[in-house]
Structure formats: C-alpha cells, structure tokens
Amino acid sequence: MSRYWEDGFYSQPTTSELKRKSEASRASAEKKGKRLEPVVIQGRNIAKSWWGRAWCNNLERYADYESRLGRGKRYVKTGAVIDLNISKGRIQAKVQGSRKTPYKVEIRISPLSEERCQEILQNCGKRVETLEKLLAGDFPEELKELFTQRDGLFPSSREISFSCSCPDWALMCKHVAAVLYGIGARLDENPSLFFELRGIEMGRFIDVVIANRVEQMLKNADRTSGRTIDEGDIRGLFGI
Numbered sequence: 001m002s003r004y005w006e007d008g009f010y011s012q013p014t015t016s017e018l019k020r021k022s023e024a025s026r027a028s029a030e031k032k033g034k035r036l037e038p039v040v041i042q043g044r045n046i047a048k049s050w051w052g053r054a055w056c057n058n059l060e061r062y063a064d065y066e067s068r069l070g071r072g073k074r075y076v077k078t079g080a081v082i083d084l085n086i087s088k089g090r091i092q093a094k095v096q097g098s099r100k101t102p103y104k105v106e107i108r109i110s111p112l113s114e115e116r117c118q119e120i121l122q123n124c125g126k127r128v129e130t131l132e133k134l135l136a137g138d139f140p141e142e143l144k145e146l147f148t149q150r151d152g153l154f155p156s157s158r159e160i161s162f163s164c165s166c167p168d169w170a171l172m173c174k175h176v177a178a179v180l181y182g183i184g185a186r187l188d189e190n191p192s193l194f195f196e197l198r199g200i201e202m203g204r205f206i207d208v209v210i211a212n213r214v215e216q217m218l219k220n221a222d223r224t225s226g227r228t229i230d231e232g233d234i235r236g237l238f239g240i
Contacts, residue, residue: 013098018078022096026082036094039081039182046076047184050137051191054147056184058154065157065172072177080175081182086193091183095164095175103166105179110159111199116151121205131206135191153198 013021022038029036047053060069075081075095082102083094089111094102123146133139147153162176187194195202 015074015078017098018075018080018096021100022079022082024100025094025096025102029082036083037085038079039076039084039185040079041077041185046073046181047188049188049191050144051135051194052184052187054137054144054154055187055194056181058148059180059184062157065177068170068172068174068177069181071174072179072181075174075178076181076185081178084179084182084186086183086186086197088196088199091179091197093179093182095178097166097175103164103175105162105164105175107160107162107176107179109155109197112153117200120146120153131202134202134206137191153194155198 026036026038045053047056060066062069080096081093082096083092085092089109091105091107091109093105093107095105096102124143137144150156160180162172164173164175166173166175168174183197192202195205
C-alpha cells in the first residue's frame with residue numbers, strides 16, 4: 001500500500017542532500033552579492049555557553065512541540081539554517097529544505113513585560129555585579145534558577161509566534177524548530193542578543209540593579225550596628 005508521506009511529494013531529504021543543497025544556496029546568494037549569516041554547529045552540542053544551553057533547555061520544555069524538535073535539531077546540525085538574524089522581538093531566517101529555494105521563517109517573541117522585568121530586577125539584589133559576569137553566565141545558581149524558572153527571563157511557548165513558507169501543515173514545522181535551536185547557537189557567539197530579543201536594554205538592566213542595591217544600602221546608613229566601635233573604645237584600642 002502506498003503512503004502519502006512516501007510518495008516523493010513530501011519526502012524527507014537525507015543529511016547529505018541537505019548539506020549539498022545548503023551549500024548551493026549559500027553559493028548562489030554570494031554570487032548575487034547577498035550576505036548570509038548561517039548557523040554553524042561544531043561538535044555534538046548545539047550550544048556550549050550558559051545562555052545558549054539555557055535557551056535550548058527552555059525550548060525543550062515546550063511539550064506541544066516535542067515531536068518537531070528532533071527534526072529541527074537535525075536540520076540545524078547539518079547547516080540547513082543558512083541565514084539567521086536577531087533583532088528586538090524578531091528573528092528572520094532562511095532554512096534549506098527539500099526544494100531548491102530555501103524556506104523563509106519568521107519568529108516573533110513578546111517582549112518581557114515591565115512588571116516581570118521589575119520583579120526580576122528586585123530579586124537579583126546583590127547577585128549581579130557586572131555586565132561581563134552576566135554575559136558569561138558567571139553568577140550564583142539561585143540567580144540562574146530565577147532567570148530560567150516559569151515567568152523568568154526565558155519565553156514561554158505562548159509568547160512565541162512563527163510562520164514558515166513551507167507547505168507543512170503542522171503548528172511548528174521542522175524549519176521553525178531548526179531556527180529556534182539556531183538561536184541557542186547564536187547566543188554562544190553573542191549572549192547580549194538574548195536581551196535584545198526580549199526587549200531589554202542590558203546597560204539599563206545592570207544600572208537599575210546597582211541603583212536598587214545603593215538605595216538599599218542608604219536606607220541602612222543611619223542604623224547603628226552592634227559591630228560599631230565608639231570613639232572611646234578606639235582610643236583605648238590604639239593607646240591614644
């Protein structure tokens with residue numbers, strides 16, 4: 001008995017076919033003077049940095065899309081995401097598929113609400129010290145949990161909308177899934193893109209954390225500490 005998915009109309013390209021067609025599409029774009037920004041995966045893992053891994057882990061919590069994520073992972077690892085650009089709340093990409101012309105993917109991510117952002121800022125307290133440490137993911141485990149927990153910095157599935165020019169009827173096709181994984185790889189190269197994607201100005205994020213810390217310190221400035229040495233004790237201590 002013949003089956004629809006095996007009749008050649010919508011067959012799955014092999015890994016070698018994907019690589020060959022991806023290389024051909026990139027070469028064609030270069031001849032036309034178009035500059036592409038492909039996602040290149042080196043090694044077994046898609047992402048290696050804390051931000052990249054956290055993005056991919058968050059993606060894999062989307063139970064509704066579980067059936068498509070595996071195919072998306074295969075596509076991104078074979079170099080099928082031949083172009084990916086991230087801007088505020090928006091990702092535009094081209095993904096090579098079974099046909100000669102790459103598919104166009106657009107993903108939109110809702111910006112973090114002011115209320116949620118303020119709550120996260122307040123909870124950061126003294127735990128974010130510098131921009132460099134934030135970008136490197138070099139902060140305490142409890143802060144990492146704050147960022148990745150539900151209603152944290154990372155988007156939920158309901159905050160993501162997407163479209164693809166492919167004929168796949170699924171809510172999330174493998175091309176969209178490949179791009180979502182590609183974002184994780186891109187965060188390895190530039191973690192600050194995460195904040196741009198979520199509509200957060202990084203410099204201001206750090207400034208507000210520090211300002212909140214200073215404000216808290218000033219509130220306690222007039223309080224007498226039990227560890228304070230009075231003037232008489234200082235003289236006695238140093239024999240003055």
